[in-house]
Amino acid sequence: MDEPIVVGIDIGTTKICTLVARVEGERNLRILGVGIEPAQGMRRGAVVDLQAASQAIARSVEKAERSSGLEITSALVSLAGANVASVNSRGVVGIAGRAITQDDIDRALDAAQAVAIPHAREIIHVIQRGFTIDGEGGIRTPIGMHGYRLEVEAHIITAASATVENLRQCVEAAGVSVVQFVLNPLASAEVVLNDTERQMGAVVVDIGGGTTDMAIYIEGDIWHTAVIPVGGNLITSDIAQGIHLPITVAEDIKKQYGYAIENDVDASETFSVRSFGEEKPVQVSRKDLAMIIEARVAEIFDLVLAEIKRSGYDGLLPAGVVLTGGVCNLPGIRSLGTQILRLPVQIAKPENLFGLVDQLHSPAYSTSVGLLYWALIMNDSESPAPRRGGSRIRAEGGTGWEKFSRFLRSLLP
Numbered sequence: 099m100d101e102p103i104v105v106g107i108d109i110g111t112t113k114i115c116t117l118v119a120r121v122e123g124e125r126n127l128r129i130l131g132v133g134i135e136p137a138q139g140m141r142r143g144a145v146v147d148l149q150a151a152s153q154a155i156a157r158s159v160e161k162a163e164r165s166s167g168l169e170i171t172s173a174l175v176s177l178a179g180a181n182v183a184s185v186n187s188r189g190v191v192g193i194a195g196r197a198i199t200q201d202d203i204d205r206a207l208d209a210a211q212a213v214a215i216p217h218a219r220e221i222i223h224v225i226q227r228g229f230t231i232d233g234e235g236g237i238r239t240p241i242g243m244h245g246y247r248l249e250v251e252a253h254i255i256t257a258a259s260a261t262v263e264n265l266r267q268c269v270e271a272a273g274v275s276v277v278q279f280v281l282n283p284l285a286s287a288e289v290v291l292n293d294t295e296r297q298m299g300a301v302v303v304d305i306g307g308g309t310t311d312m313a314i315y316i317e318g319d320i321w322h323t324a325v326i327p328v329g330g331n332l333i334t335s336d337i338a339q340g341i342h343l344p345i346t347v348a349e350d351i352k353k354q355y356g357y358a359i360e361n362d363v364d365a366s367e368t369f370s371v372r373s374f375g376e377e378k379p380v381q382v383s384r385k386d387l388a389m390i391i392e393a394r395v396a397e398i399f400d401l402v403l404a405e406i407k408r409s410g411y412d413g414l415l416p417a418g419v420v421l422t423g424g425v426c427n428l429p430g431i432r433s434l435g436t437q438i439l440r441l442p443v444q445i446a447k448p449e450n451l452f453g454l455v456d457q458l459h460s461p462a463y464s465t466s467v468g469l470l471y472w473a474l475i476m477n478d479s480e481s482p483a484p485r486r487g488g489s490r491i492r493a494e495g496g497t498g499w500e501k502f503s504r505f506l507r508s509l510l511p
Contacts, residue, residue, distance in 0.1 A: 103130070105162075105173040106469025107155065107269065108285075111140045111308025111331060112424065114154050115466040116162035118170065119453070127470050129453035131166025133158040142308040142327045143179030143282075145264040152271035159272050165454060174469045175269055177222065177279040178309045180327040181258035186227075187213050190249045198231070198240045202248055210252035220262060222279055223255040227319040238318075253320045255281055278476065282306070283313035283323060285468030288475070290422050290446035291315060300417035303402055304465060305425035307331045310398055314411050322409040326401050330425040333394045340390045341382055342373040351387065358395050358430035360388040388430075395431060399438040406439075418442030424462035 101120050104127075108115040118131035135158035139147030159170050189210030193202060207224055215221065229237040231245035240248060257279075266276050286304045287296075296315045304311040308329045314322040333356075338348035355369050367384040402419075406412045418441040421432065426445045435443040448458055448467040458467060 103168065104470050104473040105170055106176070106285075106466060106473070107158070107173045107274065108176045108463075108466035108469060109140065109151075109155065109265065109269075110137055110176070110178070110306050110465070111143060111329065112306070113137050113462070114158040115463060116155075116158045116170070116173070117458075117466050117470055118162050118166040118168055119470045121474065122452075125471070125474060127451060127453075127467075129451060129455050129458065131162040131164075131168065132454050132457060133161030133163070133165070134457065135161065137307075139268075140308065142329070143177075143306075143325070144181065144261050145268055148264065148268055148271070152268040155268055155274075156272035159274055170274055172275045172277050173269070174278050174280055174473055175265065175276050176282050176285060176465050176469060177257060177262070177265065178282040178306070178311055178325055179257070179261055180309070180325055181261045182222075182255065182281060182323070182325045183219075183257075184253060184255045184323045185213060186321070187211070187252050187254055188249060189252060190247065193231075193245050193248050195244060195246050198243050198245065198248060200241060203229075203240065203250065206248050206250040207252055210250055211254065213254065215256055218259055219256045220259045221254060222257050222262070222281060223253070223284070225253045225255070225320050227251040227253055227321070228317075253323070255323055278472075280469055280472050281311070281313075281323060282309075282325075282465050283311040284320070285472050286311070286422050286464040287313050287315065288468040288471035289448050289464045290420050290468075293318070295417040295420065298417040299411070299415045300420055301402075301406060301415055302420050302422065305329060305398060305421065305423040306465075307424060310402065310423075312402060312405060314406070314409055314415070316411060316414050321411055324405045324409075326398070326405065328398055328401060330423075333391055333425070336390050336394050337387065341371065341387070342375070343371065344374075347371065352391065353427070355384050355387055356391050356428050357384065357388040358392055358428050358434045360385060360392050362430055362433075363388045391428070392434065395425075395428070395434055396438060398425075399435055403439055415441060418444070421445045422447065422461040422464040424460075426461040 106117050114135045114137050116133035119127040119129050138154040139150030145151050187210040189206040191205045228251050229240045230249040283302050283304050287302045296318045299316045302313045306329050310326040312324045334349045338345050357363050363385045365385050368381040370379040372379045447461045
């Protein structure tokens, strides 16, 4: 097929977004179908109610099918949650002086996977970062080069098997098979990071409703990933408790009147709201609201900073921090991030999209759009010279693009 169809399902704590797109040219996507549905049965990126979650996914898929006119049978699915962990590993194989082939790279990656992984966990991604041939490092694509000893650096991402299986069960109950699970910050990075930022050193911080997901890129490759179980829902919960409001009202107030820095808000600014136990609406200072929000957002950035320092790469990020995720729509969050992280901070969102994109030009949909671009990486990973230093992807039931090819025709009307 000249123009493949790709599908991504972003299953978050607060929303589920299903996107259907047609690949035009090398890396242009035309959005054909969009299905956005409030999430149910999810907590901090993990399934807590199978039936509620699967029904919400089914509604999202149905909306995308209606708007695209295509039947969705398979998709890439986002993954987050505190159960995600990562480790860096090395694999070494002998070459005997001949030219290196893709099979040699695969053998080296298999050797890199020979690390102790608890039986209750499974590998989600094995991402090659760089190669060394006979002690000569910094090699990006070793295919065709000669040597006797090939060594690969790999970044291995694992997740709790039970959590992955629960999520897979929810998606399959909605009538969709999972081609590949993709970690949230890796998907987001495909949308919000450019090649210069990847090469110089940058960290993607995706602040969602239930979790804050991080990925550190240095010299064009992934060096560290982490998921922090704190997100925008805790900000909403703080507002609800501090002003005595229902959660839904607190969420609306956060979006309408919220600000991330208390000192930047005029003390005279107020808004009207009806609290629990009050017969009439009362006036609440917007400065007090900002105080509640700033405390929690500052905590998120403190945790991000601690994770950056724990990774050991805090001095290697001249391109700074790229913020994305729904919480980044909060006014003032970029300034607060700059103060706490002491790094350049920018907010990024999906750009250069075509088709049904009115709702997608927001940081909240970076992961959703990134899943579609990740499908292009899966295609590149089957080629002799893969992008991004090569992402070797564990696909459910076969290599990534082979699995996509099997269902592309079923998407035709």
